[in-house]
Amino acid sequence: MRSPILGYLDTVIEETAHISAGDVAGYIPELAAADPDRVAIALCTVNGTVYSSGDVDHRFSIQSMSKPFAYALAIEDHGLGAVLDNVGVEPSGEAFNELSLDPETGKPRNPMINAGAIATHALLKSDEESSVERMLKLFSQLTGRQIDIEEAVAASELGAGDRNLGLAHLLRAAGALAQEPGPAVEGYIRQCAASVTVRDLALMAATLANAGVQPETGEQVLRRQTTRQVLSVMASCGMYDAAGDWLSTVGIPAKSGVAGGIIGVLPGQIGVVVFSPRLDPHGNSARGIEMMKRLSEDLGLHLMDTGRPARSSLRETRTVIVEGQPATIYVLQGDLVLSSIESLVHEIIEHPPQTDLIIFDMSRVDEVHAVARRTSSDMATKLVEEGHQIILIDPDETVTDFQDSQGRPVERWSPHRLEQATEGPER
Amino acid sequence: MRSPILGYLDTVIEETAHISAGDVAGYIPELAAADPDRVAIALCTVNGTVYSSGDVDHRFSIQSMSKPFAYALAIEDHGLGAVLDNVGVEPSGEAFNELSLDPETGKPRNPMINAGAIATHALLKSDEESSVERMLKLFSQLTGRQIDIEEAVAASELGAGDRNLGLAHLLRAAGALAQEPGPAVEGYIRQCAASVTVRDLALMAATLANAGVQPETGEQVLRRQTTRQVLSVMASCGMYDAAGDWLSTVGIPAKSGVAGGIIGVLPGQIGVVVFSPRLDPHGNSARGIEMMKRLSEDLGLHLMDTGRPARSSLRETRTVIVEGQPATIYVLQGDLVLSSIESLVHEIIEHPPQTDLIIFDMSRVDEVHAVARRTSSDMATKLVEEGHQIILIDPDETVTDFQDSQGRPVERWSPHRLEQATEGPER
Amino acid sequence: MRSPILGYLDTVIEETAHISAGDVAGYIPELAAADPDRVAIALCTVNGTVYSSGDVDHRFSIQSMSKPFAYALAIEDHGLGAVLDNVGVEPSGEAFNELSLDPETGKPRNPMINAGAIATHALLKSDEESSVERMLKLFSQLTGRQIDIEEAVAASELGAGDRNLGLAHLLRAAGALAQEPGPAVEGYIRQCAASVTVRDLALMAATLANAGVQPETGEQVLRRQTTRQVLSVMASCGMYDAAGDWLSTVGIPAKSGVAGGIIGVLPGQIGVVVFSPRLDPHGNSARGIEMMKRLSEDLGLHLMDTGRPARSSLRETRTVIVEGQPATIYVLQGDLVLSSIESLVHEIIEHPPQTDLIIFDMSRVDEVHAVARRTSSDMATKLVEEGHQIILIDPDETVTDFQDSQGRPVERWSPHRLEQATEGPER
């Protein structure tokens, strides 16, 4: 059975086929020669499932879609504070190629405009490997295959690099460029010439959606905090001078590239990528924007309207006999975040357990946020104080610091031991 | 047992007590006389549970925190398109009292700045009730109690209304004000003088978080689409000229008021409100911002880092004997959105059901998004084509248009009938 | 004999008759009803000779051409410093109806934009007479006839006054308006509705050119320092957002009005006025600009290219026998400014007088600038020190403080006495 999601993607491509507005980028021959009718879509879930349609194997240069990832790497290299000292996070309200140095600080306004992206590239550490090699290595980790540079594109861009060189010299003059202008611009231009497919980009986007964990390999490529920052900046500064319109209409943190790609990320859920080379006057793919709007609307991907998560971490409450003693088992699931742990706490307070023995079964729990750890620890302490005995089933050790008020760790059983000990539901 | 969440809120208040920077608003006596040491926090989940700490019953004027709700009411009155024809959605990049009319369109840039808020108020229908009465009625629906105006505040603001009158006249001159300047400003000023507590605001915020459904009453006060738009604009334009910094640091769509309140909304999860009258130079509560940062960080409320929802809508798959026939039961749960329904579809494709009879138990499903309806309908059609028989358990009629390829509705059973018919797990 | 200058003006009107671009101002019926083909030119020299051609008796509203004169009156009322405290002098670089309050000071940028003109009008003293009566009185002094208001224009403008009211309220809010917004706007609008002809305006302009002295009546209507400031602001801010282009192309400090007039002033020489109601997109008379360009080019009126003045104040040097004694007579003429007095001093130093007796004949001197007074006084002192005797012929007492190094005033003769005493040229 072919997934209905694939059929849906085919439909989006078909139903946007009439959009022929705009022109392919014309400032270098390699982009000008692009086939304007190429089109592709790819989605990748945080579980690593990729759905794609159209010219899924067509390679094109990543261009400005590389900016969020260079920003991520700079944060990994130096920490967020040091990067913020060099590049701001405010929307520029201006076209993509404006200077946009903050008049007070001299810093580029954000890392999604060229000035900020050049300053960001120049921050990348390059002790053992060059900054470009490091970017290619990152792209390769994110996509799971070796990513290379389209040398013809890079060479052409270098030949037409006056604007970027201008920005770099001005940054240097303002003390906001960590390298010499020439090498910084060359590195930035090569970063932008990395050759990718929509599938590659979907995996890259899904890694951002998945808090830095590449969903196919499970590798933590970027730190959770890093991806949060990158997504925030994509949300406020990613789509140039119509940030408010994009956020309200499409509602997906995104970044476009002048070769025709747009990469979008719905945090915690999915990476979305579209490709079509004809650009609107803002330099964004005209048909790509339309496809993104369709995807957002049809798939419910709007950041402000993504549906409530399953209401509770509490999958099930059962009362059983364990080793001859009545016990209340709370089976938890999913990520324990505020809204889910709050439901659990609320339930326990409203309907206090009637047994001395309480078992928290966390076998199905994926991840425990700090707030959930603290809150559930507080609650456990109080339950112990009220005379309850607590047993934790936590084979993945998602919580490691549960302890009672005397500081003693709570008792831990394996799922197997619980199964063995359970004598059946209480009658 | 007192909820540990309450204890946490106490801690936030204690640990920000040292922040005494800033001054209470001084432009009218009523605000200047505010006790600068008042402080309060309130949270309200989409389930309607309120947690609050500090001066929870202290009343203050809602001020600019009324703007998102007036914007919502204007959209309900006229539809989004008509409102967008009058007021934009782009961040102004300027202080709250700037003119900020778009030089090309003459429209105010967004409804969160004063010019846009006056234009928005002027759009409100006022056939039977005045626009101010309608705002109070909306506030009352959102908070579950009668909301009134602080008349002394309104009178003082009217006396100091030159800037707002100036904006209103300029809007009128630009053809961007649907009323006479005088009444428009008076209505807007009275809207801003509504008297509220942090608990009131928390319920108002939670209604936005809950897609327009007031979580205590269950009433659909605002349409889902309306709240999505309101939250988008709060995200990009809510915190004045540091939108990018707020979004990356705090990550909660928000709006502040000059009396010291800040209202934040994490879509699908929670409303968050803080109050402290001392303002920073931008006109935002200084301690309030600090409390919001703490809450965001500690409670994991950042929009770009809210944890993945429970991965699947699929609560359980069981094989049972139903009326003598082996059947696969898929028990679904929560909101069916793309990421959850995708997991279900993926599961069925990877592990096709081995029985002819398939039962989808949707008793625990809350809401079904369009994408889930379409995708599951496609899948159901394919299963029928492959020879399966489908029974739907859907007591709340969350899906009403399931049908097979001949257009015949699928068979529906009540949960009771399923229970009766089930002879036990297959052995 | 008809003056060839009149013939020239006829030619300018004929040769610009083809210019039909632009539209008459349409925002009030009174302006919209203007006959677009009306056209007139008037020049007035600093001697009071008026040359005019076309619809010279046609009356129209003065509109923004009133601004320089209200600015002048405010300076007369309060002194320049106090006016500068309220209204700046920098070009706004923006269209005529923009807010243009200086972001740092809150002051309007200059008195030629509406915000600045309203603030300026509000500064006018109005103890015994209203500010509007005072403006009309000033206009009457400048034109030599009773100037009245076109009441229909004033009434219409008041009905369409939202933009000006908006500006006035914003000025008031910024502490930059000395009156209530309503009366200030009404006064300003009435000032702009004064009814004038090109001849009236030419006299007004010539008074500015003539250092504040109305050339027909000889009355010092405005102080010299005041006109200097007014002309400076007209030069840098008079023609809205193309100040640089106007200054380099036309080179005449100027101000236009929306009824179709343009008033220009070449300091020390001439007032120039053109009228044609069709406006270009900037709100300036389209044909009027063309006529001004022609006049500037053909008549050599460019501020940066007005020819060198007669090179010397020294009309003649004669050696005569006066009362039996050889004497050198220096006959001076014109205004004694730096460049002219410098020539005199240079001459005396290079060719020292060979007689003991030196006579300065100042009968033909018009005005003596401070620098000339100081310089010539220094020179006289030195001549006395070198043993010369000085006699001053100065019937108009243009210099009153000539004295020798002992502080004794120099000897003064009447022209008659000199004539009587002169025995003929030295042989």
Added chain:
Amino acid sequence: MRSPILGYLDTVIEETAHISAGDVAGYIPELAAADPDRVAIALCTVNGTVYSSGDVDHRFSIQSMSKPFAYALAIEDHGLGAVLDNVGVEPSGEAFNELSLDPETGKPRNPMINAGAIATHALLKSDEESSVERMLKLFSQLTGRQIDIEEAVAASELGAGDRNLGLAHLLRAAGALAQEPGPAVEGYIRQCAASVTVRDLALMAATLANAGVQPETGEQVLRRQTTRQVLSVMASCGMYDAAGDWLSTVGIPAKSGVAGGIIGVLPGQIGVVVFSPRLDPHGNSARGIEMMKRLSEDLGLHLMDTGRPARSSLRETRTVIVEGQPATIYVLQGDLVLSSIESLVHEIIEHPPQTDLIIFDMSRVDEVHAVARRTSSDMATKLVEEGHQIILIDPDETVTDFQDSQGRPVERWSPHRLEQATEGPER
């Protein structure tokens, strides 16, 4: 006898000696090492007389004061239209080192900011000599001595040239730079490193004041139209972001350099130069500005207040017997411009000559503007039509095209012939 003007200049230096605000430019060692207490003033009249005081032989780099002259040379090379196609004339309203490309045209706003000055230098023809050699040659023509480059300054500036290189690359990217960025910036920097004294600069300024004629050599170094354009741009754009304040307070078209010089030009009269290395926050010499204010005020150099020229071109009217026939002799003088010729025409119309024979004695006329030529020719034609006979005394051939209505040239006599023929005053 020492000229009292020199004494005055000494006084200005003494009385501004207390001004020690500001710092010498610090961005390169050569400027940072400047002796901050150096000070000098020089004036040069259009007759070539130089007055100077202070460190008159001290050499410093011309810096931005070279910009007006490079602009002049570009206009000479290509004509004004072609230069305007590349560089605008509008004030930038921004600091001296801002980009200031016009957002619509991509051109630099004016030739006085760095971007415009680089673009201007790049326009200079360099077929046989380099653009720098041509600038040095121009400087040498203007000053009457060989001007060279301070090589240490040029080298240092090149090493600190990131901002200028940035501007140049951006100009190149916008299609607004006629050379490669590197050579353009190097040329511009070398132009700015020319080594000059205040005396040199005073001669340069006086040439601009004198309509392009170097007053010592009498050489027409620049065309009259060129100097008019240069002075216009200095007036509106010369003093950076306070153009309006400078024009109203000082009223002298001017340009400052970062080494501490300020050059000012009063058209038709004088060049004024001050020097003091300490700079205010705008990059202008702090004491220099104060000295310019003093000079403007004391010497009456304000463009809007320079005194009326000698009122008439008519030096004298005499009735004599010439070759037995009564004749009216009109003795003209000075430059014949509108205001002077108008007086003559006015006189003739009001008091028509009573003799058939009319003699215009133009021996003392300096220059005849187009308007005077046309007007006097018209008048001559009419006089001939009325039966008069005209004789022209015009040894310098200031007018060459006088003719009667049949197109016959008027009769011309030498002054000597007139003297011989004159039989004495009519009795």
